[in-house]
Amino acid sequence: MQRQASTAISDLVLALSGMWGFREVQSEDVDVDHRFAKWWFMLVTMAAALGVVRFGVLMPNHHATVERYHNNFSWLSRAIGIPCLAAEICSIAGHPTISQGFLISAVGTFIASSLRSQHKDRLTDLVGALGILSIIALSFAGGRTMLGVGGVLVAAGGVAGQGGAGRWVGLSRVDILHYCLAGANVCIARGIVE
Structure with a gap:
């Protein structure tokens, strides 16, 4: 249990971007909720906050x-x-059926994991890849460049963080993942409210 300061810092940046994104997509219009995007921001914020505690070794006894x-x-x-975020973007782009499909896929992935299926990770990766590709395609096709850039950053972070170990351009792969996701959060939040 060794302190990894750079990863704790990158997790902190990610947590702050997630909280900012959640707040940014809040709407004063009661008819606009962006509830699926809020799930993305909330889950990323929780994971990153726990990462700060974990990699900063802030609670060594636990x-x-x-x-x-x-x-x-x-x-x-x-x-x-990711499926919730894809559902939000599909909804914004005017594709409610595809949006519902992503929500169903999230439930299916969760059920597969609770059944201890050996296909859990493959299903998660497949649903995530389809979600990210949909975000990128629908965003750029609909002229919502910030959303598209956010999707590209999520994909780039996923590729850079694959495997988690090792370094690239002087940073650990996990740190690159965190910084890409932090940038994605900013682009996605701005893209949703534009």
């Missing part, structure tokens, strides 16, 4: 528990957060 919760919320961000 490190194993914090690590478990961090891993769980990181997985929930992928399994539930």
Whole structure:
């Protein structure tokens, strides 16, 4: 249990961007909710906040528990957060059926994980990839460049963070993932409210 300051800092940046994004998509118009995007921001914020505690070793007596919760919320961000974000973008783009499909896929992924299926990670990766590709395609096709850039940053972070170990351009792969997701949060929040 060694302190990883750079990862704790990148998680802090990600948590702050998630909180900012959640607040940014709040609307004064009672007919506009953006509730699916809020799920993305909430789950990412929870995972990142737990990452700050985990990698900063802020609760050494509870490190194993914090690590478990961090891993769980990181997985929930992928399994539930990305489909919810894709559902929000599909809804904004005027595709309610596809939006509902992403919400159903999130539930299916969650059920598959609770059944201890050996296909849990594959299903999570497939749903996530389809969600990110849909976000990128629908955003750029609809002229919502900020949303599209946010989707590209989520994809880039996923590629950079694949495997988690190692360094690239002087940063750990996990830190690159966190910074890409933080940038994505800013672009997505701005793109949703534009």
